[in-house]
Amino acid sequence: MNPLDETILAWANALSHPLFLQGMAIITYLGSSEFIILLMLITIIALIIFKRDWFNSIFILWLTVGGIVLNFGLKILFQRERPGEMSYIEVFGISMEIASYSFPSGHTMRSVLLFSFFIYLSYTYLKNTSLRLASYTFCLLLIIGVFLSRVILDAHFPTDIIAAICVSISWFFFSLYYLPKWMTKFRLTDRFR
Structure with missing residues (x-):
């Protein structure tokens, strides 16, 4: 374990009040596969029904x-092993024997x-600056809360979190740049109008 991980984990271990840990367990659920998949599906349905926005439905x-x-x-x-106990992949209550x-x-x-997608969507659809800023702030607070x-x-070393943020931001901008090009190249934009 590197010094950055050691220092931050020592700080995190000092925050061991049961009520605080219970609150953190609720917040961590916002990054769970179940929550993300459910919110993604609701967003896709809303984008298609209310906005006829096929591009952003495919994008998310x-x-x-x-x-x-x-x-x-x-x-x-x-x-890389976890700092706590090793766990197995579990989605919708189904545990798979995969570490x-x-x-x-x-x-x-x-x-x-x-x-980040919701921040992008706020930028795309919200015209009111105050609403936009409120949306950005809310999304950023949720991201910070989860990590x-x-x-x-x-559940993770701090460097796992830093790597996840860097990879996610890279994937987001890679997708935002290349997905419209691929959709145009394969004429998918004509099909979803």
């Missing part, structure tokens, strides 16, 4: 599913991707 699907695949691939590649490694943090990646909860709950 691409972003979320691609982020999950990217995270899983990186976990398998690096296979859930620490690097990079899946909860952090999923929350950064989803809430702090993962360290405080002893």
Whole structure:
């Protein structure tokens, strides 16, 4: 373990009041696969029904599913043990006998991707500056809450969180830049009008 991880984990371990840890467990749920998938599906349905926005519906699907695949691939590649007990991948109450490694943090990646998408969507649709800023702030606070909860709950090393944020932001901007080009190249934009 490197000095940065040691220092931050020592600080996080000092915050061990049961009520505080219970609050962190609730916040960490916002980055869970179940919550992200459910919120993604609701967003896709809302975008299609209320806005007829096929591009952003495809974008959030691409972003979320691609982020999950990217995270899983990186976990398998690096296979870094967790600071606490080793856990297994569990989605919607179904536990798979696949080790859930620490690097990079899946909860952090999923929350950064989803809430970055909501920041982008706020920029796209909200014309009122105050509403936009409120939306940006709310999304950023959720992202910060999720990544702090993962360290405080002893689920990840801080460097796992930093890596997850960097990978997520890179994936978001890569997707934002290339997805419209690929959709145009394969004439998908004509099909979804």
